Amino acid sequence: MKTEIFDYQLPEKLIARYPTKERDHSRLLHLNRQSGALQDKYFYDIVDEIQGNDLLVFNNSKVMAARLFGQKPTGAKLEFLVEKVLDEATFTSHIRANKAPKLGSEVLIENHKAIVLEKAQGLYTIKLDDITIWQLMHEYGHMPLPPYMKREDESFDVERYQTVYSKLLGSVAAPTAGLHFTKALLRKIEQKGAKLAYITLHVGSGTFKPVQAEDITAHQMHSELIDVPKSVCDLVNETKAKGGRVIAVGTTSVRSLESAAISGAIKPFYGESDIFLYPGKTFNVVDAMVTNFHLPKSTLIMLVSAFSSLDNIKKAYEHAVNNEYRFYSYGDAMFIS
Numbered sequence: 001m002k003t004e005i006f007d008y009q010l011p012e013k014l015i016a017r018y019p020t021k022e023r024d025h026s027r028l029l030h031l032n033r034q035s036g037a038l039q040d041k042y043f044y045d046i047v048d049e050i051q052g053n054d055l056l057v058f059n060n061s062k063v064m065a066a067r068l069f070g071q072k073p074t075g076a077k078l079e080f081l082v083e084k085v086l087d088e089a090t091f092t093s094h095i096r097a098n099k100a101p102k103l104g105s106e107v108l109i110e111n112h113k114a115i116v117l118e119k120a121q122g123l124y125t126i127k128l129d130d131i132t133i134w135q136l137m138h139e140y141g142h143m144p145l146p147p148y149m150k151r152e153d154e155s156f157d158v159e160r161y162q163t164v165y166s167k168l169l170g171s172v173a174a175p176t177a178g179l180h181f182t183k184a185l186l187r188k189i190e191q192k193g194a195k196l197a198y199i200t201l202h203v204g205s206g207t208f209k210p211v212q213a214e215d216i217t218a219h220q221m222h223s224e225l226i227d228v229p230k231s232v233c234d235l236v237n238e239t240k241a242k243g244g245r246v247i248a249v250g251t252t253s254v255r256s257l258e259s260a261a262i263s264g265a266i267k268p269f270y271g272e273s274d275i276f277l278y279p280g281k282t283f284n285v286v287d288a289m290v291t292n293f294h295l296p297k298s299t300l301i302m303l304v305s306a307f308s309s310l311d312n313i314k315k316a317y318e319h320a321v322n323n324e325y326r327f328y329s330y331g332d333a334m335f336i337s
Contacts, residue, residue, distance in 0.1 A: 011321070017149045028046060044185060052192050056194060059175040063172070064169050090125065101116045103116055103117065173204075173329070177289075199256040207299075226256045227270045228266075228268060246285050257286055276302075278302040279309070279310055292328065293331055
């Protein structure tokens with residue numbers, strides 16, 4: 001299957017660089033995954049689409065203030081994007097610089113000493129000397145906004161680039177489908193009788209990378225840490241037994257649930273997953289999903305095309321462009337059911 005068929009043209013003005021004033025006032029495009037029928041709504045209307053026996057599964061990962069600045073002993077400037085925390089003093093990171101630091105060299109990160117230990121798959125392993133990485137990010141870190149926003153992070157991003165239910169630090173990008181939910185909206189959903197459950201997938205920077213391979217089957221999927229506890233598996237099985245739907249909030253929740261059910265039946269899962277869902281792949285758990293609009297040629301647009309169909313997704317995206325929906329992380333949402 002050719003990567004180019006997942007391409008589409010997006011006017012620059014439709015890339016959302018700022019969030020809506022109210023989280024749940026973003027627009028919502030409802031796509032019937034079978035018929036391809038489309039309906040224009042607002043996100044707060046999603047309550048009307050949820051039934052009392054449904055289960056919504058959210059990703060409770062919290063975005064780290066992962067963008068840090070520093071310098072070499074020469075004074076040459078460095079920019080760090082923390083990818084993964086290995087222990088309190090050690091982490092992997094992307095480094096942006098005119099000339100990358102040598103392995104074994106000392107650098108300063110926000111005026112704290114660190115050693116560059118090694119490099120693998122484009123990531124540097126760095127060890128801090130006199131401060132923990134958690135302290136460093138808490139005191140000096142910036143929210144790692146996606147590059148397509150083309151702006152520096154601002155004070156409101158600390159709150160708005162997190163979901164209201166975020167709990168466990170570890171992501172370098174927000175699980176963006178969840179950004180539309182408010183605490184009041186979650187209460188309304190529960191008042192209808194629907195259940196809420198939480199998994200954890202720490203989102204890596206690989207989520208933004210377009211597929212470079214000419215054929216998608218040659219793409220090497222990035223790996224991310226996933227935790228699907230037994231309590232969630234029990235709720236999934238209980239929901240299915242009662243004829244309810246499992247609604248995944250975001251592609252990260254989809255990937256987590258389907259990783260836990262790779263054999264067919266869902267089982268508790270903790271560990272790295274590089275599951276790649278594209279047209280032709282089956283879904284063992286998820287019946288409906290909430291998702292944002294994704295980048296061309298990305299693994300995420302391939303995932304939603306697998307869940308509905310490529311034709312349906314192409315028509316939905318064309319409709320969204322023609323009706324000036326807002327795209328990407330701070331953009332509008334889709335409900336595919």
